Amino acid sequence: MKLPRFAHLTTLLLLFAVGLLLSACHQDEPQPWQLTNISGHMPDLSFRLTNDEGKTVTADDYRGKVTLLYFGYTHCPDVCPLTMAQLHVVMQRLGKLADGASILFVSVDPNRDTPAVLHEYVKAFDPHAVGLTGSPADIEALTKRYRAAFTREAGKSDGSYDVSHSSGIYVFDGNGKARLLATPEDAQDKLVHDLHLLLGPGSAP
Incomplete structure (x- = not known):
């Protein structure tokens, strides 16, 4: 039995329409993250530095925890203390989940930021924070690895x-995979939301 005239064309058009609907549904699927998703665009967490207790540490020492990596320095007049204060509030809002996270404050001013100076600084903000320092070459290599930047400005009359430095917060999952990037423009709620996903039961893949 022959199909009616235009039946083949109708069938093809129907299949095409279904395909468009499926494609639209796929595109409209809500994404879990509210911050910028950098999965697959940044390398895994990797470094060898000195922590604020004077011990040599590597990224492996923080495996199993969600890690927030931030580049700053203790003499920073504004953005660093504001960022650290914000991260403290975020940790408080996470409650017990915060125990599964670490804040790594990497100094871009290793000449002044000794382990002792870093320890006093970071612990004044949050117990989950760890200060990290190293040689100028080590710090420069790490900033380049994550496409961050810093520049020492001209000295003042008092010495x-x-x-000047980048102000992004890089978020790595418990396996050391780069997942998210937070900026000063991002609302605190976004970071809290996404950390809940990474830290909570059935963490986001």
């Missing part, structure tokens, strides 16, 4: 100086 002090400022360091």
Whole structure:
């Protein structure tokens, strides 16, 4: 029995329409993250530095925890203390989940930020924070690895100086995989939301 005229064309059009609907549904699927998703665009967490207790540590020492990596320095007049204070509030809002996270504050001013100075600084903000320092070459290599930047400004008459630096917060999962990037423009709620996904039961893949 022959199909009616245009039956083949109708069938093809129907299949095409279904395909468009499925494609639209796939595109409209809500994404779990509220921050910028950098999965697959940044390398795994990797470093060898000195922590604020004077011990040599590597990224492996923080495996199993969600890690927030931030580049700053203790003499920073504004953005660093504001960021650290914000992260403290985020940790408080996470409650017990915060025990599964670490804040790594990497100094871009290793000449002044000794382990002792870093320890006093980071612990004044949050117990989950760890100060990290190293040689200028080590710090430069790490910032380049994550496409961050810093520049020492010209010294002032009193011998002090400022360091301009990137202000992003890099979030790595418990396996050391780069997952998210938070910026100063991002609302605190976004970071809390996404950390809940990474830290909570059935953590986001």
